[in-house]
Each structure stands twice: as C-alpha cells, then as structure tokens.
C-alpha cells in the first residue's frame with residue numbers, strides 16, 4: 305500500500321486573527337502554526353493504521369515555502385515514513401491541488417488522503433480538485449475507512465443516516481471526524497523524525513481566484529441578561545424583539 | 550448565457566438549502582441579464598419542480614437516473630459539465646453541503662473555473678465578480694474575486710434568505726442520455742436517525758448543550774426543548790468525543806459550522822474553537838451557571854443559572870407561547 309497524505313499548516317486554533325497590508329494579508333506575527341487538525345488527527349493517523357496492519361509506505365506532502373518544515377517534522381514524528389515539500393507559493397486550493405497532482409501523477413499511490421477542510425480557508429476543495437486532475441474517484445468527508453479486497457469501504461454522513469460507499473483503488477478520500485483517533489508523537493518518533501528524508505520538489509501553483517480583502521465580523525453588542533426567575537421574559541424577547549421564534 | 554443551479558431533491562421536493570441556492574442564483578442571473586436554469590437531479594413530480602419558478606428560475610432540467618442514486622463525484626461532475634456546456638452557463642451554483650463539497654471542486658478543476666466555497670452573501674458585481682465567504686472558521690471574512698470565464702459558487706445554507714417571485718419555471722427532461730455517466734463508486738444507505746429529525750446544517754433553530762449537562766442521561770430535557778421549538782440539536786466537541794452525543798452534532802472549528810437564526814447554548818463555556826462554528830448565528834442565547842463564562846461575550850441574550858432548573862421552565866414558556874398563537 306503506497307499512501308500519500310496531503311498536509312496543510314494552519315494557525316493554532318487559539319490564534320488571534322488579524323490582517324495587514326490594508327487587510328489583504330493574514331498577520332502571522334506571533335501566530336503559531338499547527339498541522340491542520342483534520343489532516344493530522346484523521347487522514348495521517350488512519351494512513352498509519354493501515355500501514356501497521358497491511359504493510360506499506362506513508363508519505364506526507366505539503367505545498368509551500370521552507371517555513372513548512374516545522375509541521376512536516378511533526379507529521380514525521382507521528383509516524384509518516386518520509387515527506388515531500390513542493391516549493392511553490394499557492395494562493396488558492398487549485399494551486400495546491402495542481403502542484404500535488406503534478407508530483408503524484410506518475411508515482412503510483414494507491415490511496416491519497418486529505419483532511420476534510422483546512423481551518424483557515426475552510427474550502428473543502430483540494431481533495432476533489434486533486435482527484436479530478438488525476439482522473440481518480442473521490443469520496444468526500446469519510447468518517448470511516450477500511451480496506452477490503454482491493455477496495456476502500458467508507459462511511460459518510462447522509463440525510464437521516466449514513467452511506468456505506470465502496471470505491472476502487474487508487475482513489476482520493478477526504479477524512480472527517482471519526483476516521484481515527486489523534487496520536488501524540490512520542491520521544492522515539494520525535495528523534496526519528498530528525499533524520500527522516502524531506503524531498504523538496506519544484507512545482508507550480510496556478511490560481512483561479514484571488515483574495516481581495518479580509519474583514520473581521522462586527523463586535524457583538526453586549527448581552528442582555530434575563531432574570532433566571534423570569535424565563536418567560538426571554539421567550540417574549542425572542543418572539544417580539546428578536547423575532548426568531 | 551445562463552446561471553446554472555445544481556439543486557438537490559429529498560423526499561420528492563427541493564431541499565430548503567436548494568431553494569435558497571435557486572433564489573440566490575436567480576438574483577445573480579437577473580443582475581447579469583441571464584436566465585436562471587435549475588438542474589434537478591433526483592425523483593420529483595413536475596409540479597414540484599416547477600416551484601423553482603417561485604424562486605426566480607426560468608427553467609428546470611430534470612435528470613432522474615439510477616447513475617445518480619448516490620452522489621458519485623465523477624458521474625455528477627461529468628453530467629454537470631455537459632449541462633454547463635449545453636446551457637452556456639457562466640455561473641454555476643451549489644449548496645455548500647456534502648454534495649457541493651464532493652462535486653464543486655471537481656467541476657472547478659475540470660472547467661478551470663474559479664470556485665468560492667461557502668459563500669455567505671450575493672456577489673459584488675460592481676468591480677468584477679467578488680464573493681464573500683467566512684474564513685478562519687468564522688473568525689473572519691474574505692472577499693474573493695473570480696476571474697475565470699466560468700464561475701462556481703457553493704452557498705452556505707441559511708446565509709441568504711430566498712426571495713419569492715411570481716414566475717413559473719418550465720420543466721424539461723435532460724435532452725442527452727444519462728446512461729453514459731457511470732459512477733465509479735457504489736453505495737448503500739443506512740437509516741440511523743429518528744424520522745422527523747431536523748438536519749443540523751439547514752436548521753433555523755438549534756438547541757446545543759455541552760459538558761455542563763454532566764451526562765448523556767440528561768439530554769432528555771434538551772430534546773424536549775428542541776422538540777417544542779422545532780429545532781435541531783447540537784453539542785460541543787468534548788460531548789461528542791466522550792460519546793454522549795453522535796459526532797454529527799459536534800459544532801465548532803473542528804466540527805460543523807452553522808448559521809441558524811437562533812442558537813441556544815446550554816452548559817457550554819464558549820471556548821474560541823466552539824464560537825468559531827456558531828458565531829454566524831443571527832441570535833445567540835446562553836444559559837450557563839458561571840457568570841464569567843466566555844460565551845456571554847458572544848451572546849445576545851443570557852441567563853445566569855442552573856440549566857437543570859432553567860431549561861424545563863423555558864420549554865414550558867415556549868409551549869405556552871405556541872398554544873397562545
């Protein structure tokens with residue numbers, strides 16, 4: 305089993321979000337970057353579990369500059385065998401997907417995993433684009449992934465229940481909560497990660513969209529507190545003032 | 550030229566989020582002086598499909614074929630790409646839900662058409678084609694320009710209220726043969742939820758509870774409150790992690806992002822990762838026994854008190870309101 309896991313970095317979930325350059329760029333000053341949770345907790349860990357039970361090789365791939373080294377080392381510490389950094393500066397999901405597709409197209413991966421979405425752009429786009437560029441089947445938001453007779457068997461949420469989807473290999477799958485349990489790297493993993501190879505490959509990241517401006521939501525006006533002895537007043541306000549019930 | 554809206558059908562009628570997308574697409578079409586055409590995939594009577602006219606669509610193309618029984622991203626993408634070509638569509642709309650997430654990115658790559666996923670407002674056409682969406686899990690917004698000839702948008706449910714109009718839509722069958730769009734994946738459906746349960750991403754009213762509830766056995770009062778309101782239920786991440794509630798109820802930065810009209814948070818502290826998924830709600834009510842709980846800073850209305858006393862009273866008060874109206 306040759307598995308490729310697509311990794312993105314994202315600002316730590318407690319980061320204060322602000323923008324610079326006339327609100328056109330994210331202010332990364334003092335921001336700590338983490339591995340995008342869906343990529344790390346679900347896609348990567350499930351890939352490692354499959355390797356542990358069936359044998360194989362797990363590579364992680366990420367598109368961006370040298371600053372990605374920290375999150376790449378983390379992924380290697382958790383257990384990926386090696387990693388590829390495509391040295392390009394993508395400005396949208398299509399750029400990321402194109403760079404990965406160009407690299408992956410003749411490498412013979414059996415399974416390519418992405419996280420459900422990144423917690424910065426929240427697009428849920430890279431997996432589907434990558435599958436299309438590689439001409440592979442794609443199943444999004446799988447909360448369970450098993451291999452059976454050369455196929456992947458997945459669970460995805462559906463209206464009122466779930467779909468059990470069977471897809472042939474090779475394919476691209478995006479991983480949602482439930483697919484695996486997050487792992488914390490141990491000392492041995494961290495030591496081993498220092499010497500695991502990171503291939504740096506040249507690449508292109510063409511864009512289809514451009515971010516023009518960021519903005520922050522308007523601050524909430526202060527909360528109206530209601531006496532716990534007078535819950536009916538809340539209902540009255542929701543009905544007559546807020547008009548939501 | 551036209552605007553094509555990919556609409557989903559559930560139980561013989563358009564989904565609510567698809568009606569929102571039809572209205573949104575029709576409003577773009579009228580600004581661009583184009584026709585709004587709906588591609589309806591699934592089984593519904595023509596009379597139901599014609600209702601798209603009430604939301605501004607001129608035409609509905611219906612496709613009802615076993616190849617589209619489940620949302621195989623490849624088969625859907627191939628079909629939609631062909632319909633985009635035959636209708637000369639320059640804008641394609643999806644809902645930002647499971648189907649939209651599976652298909653819109655594929656279509657974007659196939660047509661080299663710029664995609665904005667999870668749009669929250671109508672595009673600004675004053676300088677090009679600029680679409681607004683939430684980023685950083687609801688902590689910020691971005692205005693994104695699409696410059697490619699074909700533009701794709703997936704619309705966040707509950708973001709833009711549909712506008713009703715008087716029009717009628719003509720319904721026609723897909724003119725090509727659907728046989729060729731063979732799915733590469735197969736699928737079996739398993740019904741797991743109770744009937745009548747309200748889908749969380751589309752819900753207008755949501756009752757959500759956290760670790761303050763102490764244990765899964767105490768969710769009866771939450772479900773009862775949701776029941777009288779006609780609301781969906783949600784929960785914080787630790788609650789779904791420990792298995793008190795199903796994963797699909799988990800909202801927040803690493804769960805679902807939702808934008809209901811009313812979000813009632815009970816026994817939830819309001820951690821930044823939780824707020825990220827719910828701060829697009831129009832009205833937030835917080836019930837928490839700790840007056841210092843951070844959630845009060847993000848709330849419109851709040852009650853400081855014990856959920857076990859307040860929730861039953863709230864349910865009773867809402868019952869009273871409902872019976873008076």
Ligand SMILES: Cc1cc2nc3c(=O)[nH]c(=O)nc-3n(C[C@H](O)[C@H](O)[C@H](O)COP(=O)(O)OP(=O)(O)OC[C@H]3O[C@@H](n4cnc5c(N)ncnc54)[C@H](O)[C@@H]3O)c2cc1C
Pocket residue numbers: 317341758759760761762784785786787788799800801802803804815816817818819820821822823826836837838839842854855856857
């Ligand atoms: C990377 C990362 C991602 C995360 N993503 C998410 C996410 O997507 N969604 C999410 O929800 N969390 C997420 N979290 C977790 C988040 O930080 C909080 O830990 C979590 O939201 C807390 O859940 P809670 O409010 O239910 O529990 P607690 O923080 O334990 O709060 C319980 C609250 O209940 C109140 N309470 C107790 N008893 C009563 C009573 N009888 N009546 C009324 N109130 C009572 C308490 O005052 C308290 O405010 C994430 C964390 C990390 C690190």
